[in-house]
Amino acid sequence: MVGLCKWHDFNSKSWSGKLPVVIMVQLVGGIVLSLLSAASATVSVPTDELTWPHLPKYFHLPPLREQAAIQDAWTKERRDSIPALLQKYNVSGWLISQREYAEDTLFWSLKPATAFAARRRTTELFLAVPDAKNNKTHHSWITNTPETDLWPELKCIIQDEKLHSIAINQNPDVAFASGMHAGELRAMSILGKETWKAFVPVPPMLPIELVGTMVEGKALWYRKLMSTAWAMISEGFSERVIAPGESTTTDVEWWLREKIQQMNYTTWFHPSVSIFRGGESPFAKIVNGEAEDDNTIKYGNLLHVDFGVTALGMNTDTQHMAYVLYPGQTEDDIPRGFLDGLKKANRMQDIVKDSMEIGVGGDEILRRCREQMAAEGIEGKVYSHPIGDWGHSAGTVIGMTNLQDGVPVVGQFPLLPNTFYSVELFAEHFVPEKNATFVFPLEEDVWYDEGYGWSWVYQRQERFHVIKSPKKSVLQTQYDL
Numbered sequence: 001m002v003g004l005c006k007w008h009d010f011n012s013k014s015w016s017g018k019l020p021v022v023i024m025v026q027l028v029g030g031i032v033l034s035l036l037s038a039a040s041a042t043v044s045v046p047t048d049e050l051t052w053p054h055l056p057k058y059f060h061l062p063p064l065r066e067q068a069a070i071q072d073a074w075t076k077e078r079r080d081s082i083p084a085l086l087q088k089y090n091v092s093g094w095l096i097s098q099r100e101y102a103e104d105t106l107f108w109s110l111k112p113a114t115a116f117a118a119r120r121r122t123t124e125l126f127l128a129v130p131d132a133k134n135n136k137t138h139h140s141w142i143t144n145t146p147e148t149d150l151w152p153e154l155k156c157i158i159q160d161e162k163l164h165s166i167a168i169n170q171n172p173d174v175a176f177a178s179g180m181h182a183g184e185l186r187a188m189s190i191l192g193k194e195t196w197k198a199f200v201p202v203p204p205m206l207p208i209e210l211v212g213t214m215v216e217g218k219a220l221w222y223r224k225l226m227s228t229a230w231a232m233i234s235e236g237f238s239e240r241v242i243a244p245g246e247s248t249t250t251d252v253e254w255w256l257r258e259k260i261q262q263m264n265y266t267t268w269f270h271p272s273v274s275i276f277r278g279g280e281s282p283f284a285k286i287v288n289g290e291a292e293d294d295n296t297i298k299y300g301n302l303l304h305v306d307f308g309v310t311a312l313g314m315n316t317d318t319q320h321m322a323y324v325l326y327p328g329q330t331e332d333d334i335p336r337g338f339l340d341g342l343k344k345a346n347r348m349q350d351i352v353k354d355s356m357e358i359g360v361g362g363d364e365i366l367r368r369c370r371e372q373m374a375a376e377g378i379e380g381k382v383y384s385h386p387i388g389d390w391g392h393s394a395g396t397v398i399g400m401t402n403l404q405d406g407v408p409v410v411g412q413f414p415l416l417p418n419t420f421y422s423v424e425l426f427a428e429h430f431v432p433e434k435n436a437t438f439v440f441p442l443e444e445d446v447w448y449d450e451g452y453g454w455s456w457v458y459q460r461q462e463r464f465h466v467i468k469s470p471k472k473s474v475l476q477t478q479y480d481l
Contacts, residue, residue, distance in 0.1 A: 056230035056458070061264055061311055068113035070221070071313050077215040079110060083137045085210055086128035086167075089203040093158075093166040097123040097184050104169055104179035109211045109389050113313070120144040125154065131161050151190050158195055167202035173409040176207040176394045205413065211394035212386055212416045219447060222314055222420060225265075226445060226458035229309045229316045232259050236273075237305065237322040237465035242297055244324050244469065249273040249295040249303075256307060265309045268391040272306040276321075278436025297467075299326045302338060304441060308391060315391045316457075317422045319443035322465035331466050337431030338438070338464070345427040345440040346462055348373065348380055352398065352423050353446060353454050359414045362396035363406040370404065380427040380439075387422040387445055395419060420447050420457070 061067060086094055098104045098118045107118055123146075125139045139157060141150045158166065170185065171177035189196070214222075233256075235241060241255050256271040275295065297303065303322040308315055321342065323334050348369075355368040369382050381404055386395030396413040403411075415421075426441035444460040 056227050056234055058231045058263065059224040059228050067312055070217075071113040074215050074217060074313070075110065075112070077217075078210065078213075079138075081213075081215075082126045082210065083128055085206055086126065089167075089206045091165045091167045091200065091203065091206070092128050092161075092163045093198075094126040094202065094206070095123070095154075095166050095168050095199070096126075097121065097180065097188070099181075099184065102181045102184070104181075105176055106169065106179055106207055106211065121146055121150065123150055123154070125157065125166075127161070127163075131157065133160065146187070147190070151188075155191050155195050158191075158198055163198050165200045166198045167206060168199050169207065170201050171204050174204045174208070176211055177202045177204040208394040208413060209416060211389050212419050214388055214418055214420055214447070218314065218388075219449075221312055222316075222445075222447070223457050225309055225311055225314060225316050226318075228263065228265065229307060229318050230458055232256060232263075232309070233305055233307055233318065233320050234465060235259070237303065237320070237467060239468045239470045242324070242467045244297055244299050244301075244467065247297050249275060249297065252297075252305070256305075260309060265311045267308055268310050268315050269306075269308060274304045276302045276304055276438055278431065278434050278438050280439075297324060299324050302438065303465075303467075306441075306443070313389060314420075315387060315389070315393075316445055317387055317391055317424070317443055318445070319424065319441050320461050320465060321440065321442070322467060324467045325469070327469045331463070334464060334466070335431060335433040337429065337433050341427060341429035341431060341438055341440040342442075342462070342464065344378060344429050345380070345425065345442045346460065347376070348378060348382070348425050348427050349423055349442060349444065349460060351376075351378075352382055352384060352425060356398075356415060356421070356446075356454055358417045358448065361412045361414055362398045363411040365396075365415065366399045366404070366406065366411070369398070378427060380425060382425045384424045385422050386416075386419060388420045393420075395421070417448050417450060420445055421454075422446075 062070070082094065086092070096104050096106055096110070098107055099121050100118050103118045107122070110124075119142050121141070121143055123141045123143075127137045127139075130137050131139075139153075141153070143150050157163070168185070169177055169180045188199075236252050236256050236259070241247070241252060250273075252273045253271045256273075257267070260267050275297065301324045303324065304319065305322075306317075306319045308317045310316075323338060325331075325333065351369050351372045352365075355365045355372070357365065366382060373380065381401060382399040383401045384398040386393040386397070388394075396415050397407050397410050399411075400407055406412075422443055422445050424441075424443040426439045428437055428439055430437045442461060445457045446454045447457050448454050
């Protein structure tokens with residue numbers, strides 16, 4: 001089975017909700033997602049397994065005005081969940097305050113789609129229960145005269161409502177819980193010592209759960225983003241873009257950037273394309289920015305790409321591998337050692353996905369993964385992370401490249417349900433044909449659907465992308481001779 005070849009119809013609490021009818025149709029030439037509204041019961045359409053190679057589908061984004069409406073609906077749903085989260089984490093309020101160009105990390109997950117920065121001083125107070133005076137759970141201010149409006153009004157609300165624990169984002173270890181700037185914190189001292197007693201460091205899981213939980217409606221669009229990312233990789237790793245002996249890895253990187261621009265998407269990191277020759281670190285270029293001595297793509301090369309797209313406030317993260325065929329070769333001619341290495345990386349993906357138990361900490365999941373890898377004689381590393389609002393988003397992490405025995409603080413948070421997650425790893429495998437040990441890094445995003453568990457958002461790579469020689473006409477061939 002190649003990835004999500006058989007699909008359920010999302011008739012579950014975690015993703016359906018306001019979607020009365022969802023029909024998933026899979027075609028060999030691509031995947032078409034159709035969302036049909038009706039008053040009848042949910043209907044699903046049986047599907048057959050996809051055959052490989054298939055062509056992932058490019059999805060164009062809606063007009064900007066429509067995109068803004070879609071995102072604002074998602075944001076409203078998220079903001080509406082805040083009072084219940086405050087009650088869950090036993091705080092009476094949550095104060096998020098920032099100035100233009102000095103925004104709190106959470107600002108970007110709570111702002112309107114048409115806001116590109118905070119205005120003046122933008123301050124929001126969320127309450128666990130409605131206030132007695134206005135029956136509101138949310139107060140906001142945009143001001144450049146806080147001494148005359150913001151601070152006096154905020155102080156009155158705190159006193160009138162007898163708020164005993166107002167969370168502020170001042171955690172020293174977690175980015176999503178530490179977004180209040182030092183200057184903003186200092187400015188709040190004007191509220192006085194008695195009022196200051198009400199402020200407490202935010203419980204880290206409060207912002208993590210808010211940002212890490214994907215609201216209803218995002219799932220279908222996220223899958224479209226993943227399909228588009230796959231389509232870009234599939235085209236970039238083909239003879240349409242690569243001419244062996246001429247094209248360089250840098251050429252492919254910039255082709256991907258141009259393709260993103262052409263499709264009106266953006267990205268959260270520059271694409272990285274590498275040639276693996278055996279024995280090298282898979283992170284030399286990605287992490288350290290080290291340039292390859294010779295980045296011209298040649299016949300017989302094993303290629304790797306790390307790539308993601310951004311749209312509608314969501315991010316993807318994908319790593320795939322490709323093989324450059326010699327003239328006249330077919331996919332059957334890929335060295336067996338490469339095929340076995342990819343298969344081993346796929347087995348690691350299974351191990352990680354099967355170990356991802358909701359409510360369990362990332363460090364414990366990592367321990368289970370490494371224990372199973374050892375039992376099966378697999379060498380490699382696991383460094384998986386949440387994804388969504390950010391490329392490295394809010395939630396627990398399962399290992400890091402340099403931390404394979406556990407990750408301080410963030411590795412101990414529980415794995416959230418209803419979230420997107422990036423299964424990132426590499427397997428090591430000795431390739432006899434090259435007399436060298438190669439790494440096989442893969443990365444695919446998964447989502448959790450209650451009642452069904454973790455599924456690949458689009459698919460996973462189980463066969464290499466192949467770059468063939470560009471076809472020449474008979475006249476061109478004779479001329480070359």
